[in-house]
Amino acid sequence: xxxxxxxxxxxxxxxxxxxxxxxxxxxxxxxxxxxxxxxxxxxxxxxxxxxxxxxxxxxxxxxxxxxxxxxxxxxxxxxxxxxxxxxxxxxxxxxxxxxxxxxxxxxxxxxxxxxxxxxxxxxxxxxxxxxxxxxxxxxxxxxxxxxxxxxxxxxxxxxxxxxxxxxx
Numbered sequence: 001x002x003x004x005x006x007x008x009x010x011x012x013x014x015x016x017x018x019x020x021x022x023x024x025x026x027x028x029x030x031x032x033x034x035x036x037x038x039x040x041x042x043x044x045x046x047x048x049x050x051x052x053x054x055x056x057x058x059x060x061x062x063x064x065x066x067x068x069x070x071x072x073x074x075x076x077x078x079x080x081x082x083x084x085x086x087x088x089x090x091x092x093x094x095x096x097x098x099x100x101x102x103x104x105x106x107x108x109x110x111x112x113x114x115x116x117x118x119x120x121x122x123x124x125x126x127x128x129x130x131x132x133x134x135x136x137x138x139x140x141x142x143x144x145x146x147x148x149x150x151x152x153x154x155x156x157x158x159x160x161x162x163x164x165x166x167x168x
Contacts, residue, residue, distance in 0.1 A: 020101040022108035038150040040067035060142035067136045083157035089150040090122035
């Protein structure tokens with residue numbers, strides 16, 4: 001086989017995408033139940049999954065939420081110093097594993113008991129502090145995703161009139 005032919009051969013998946021002992025994958029549905037569209041992209045200093053921190057911390061690096069221009073007015077009221085819940089789509093994560101073995105301890109447990117990005121719908125949620133708003137760019141700190149990750153939505157972290165105890 002020539003060098004050019006071997007370069008076209010499929011390579012094995014990266015180590016972070018292979019099943020560990022005890023893990024189990026299932027067939028995913030052939031169609032989706034709902035659709036969504038991304039409101040922007042997240043810019044981080046992490047070029048790939050291996051560079052991402054395991055979990056975001058308040059001291060994490062500065063990141064930028066870049067919104068699509070159609071959502072410019074949706075940023076009205078977002079101010080520096082406020083806290084936002086950032087919902088994003090972990091587009092590089094597998095979606096078929098139901099039993100997982102976390103790297104740090106080797107046990108096997110169900111996907112829904114973990115914060116792993118590997119899930120049927122790889123939606124991640126992180127609370128961040130808004131550092132600055134400049135046009136369509138929102139500077140924040142402490143995201144743990146790959147540069148270019150799709151942004152699903154932004155929500156205020158706490159609204160006293162909505163998040164207070166329910167009155168019956």
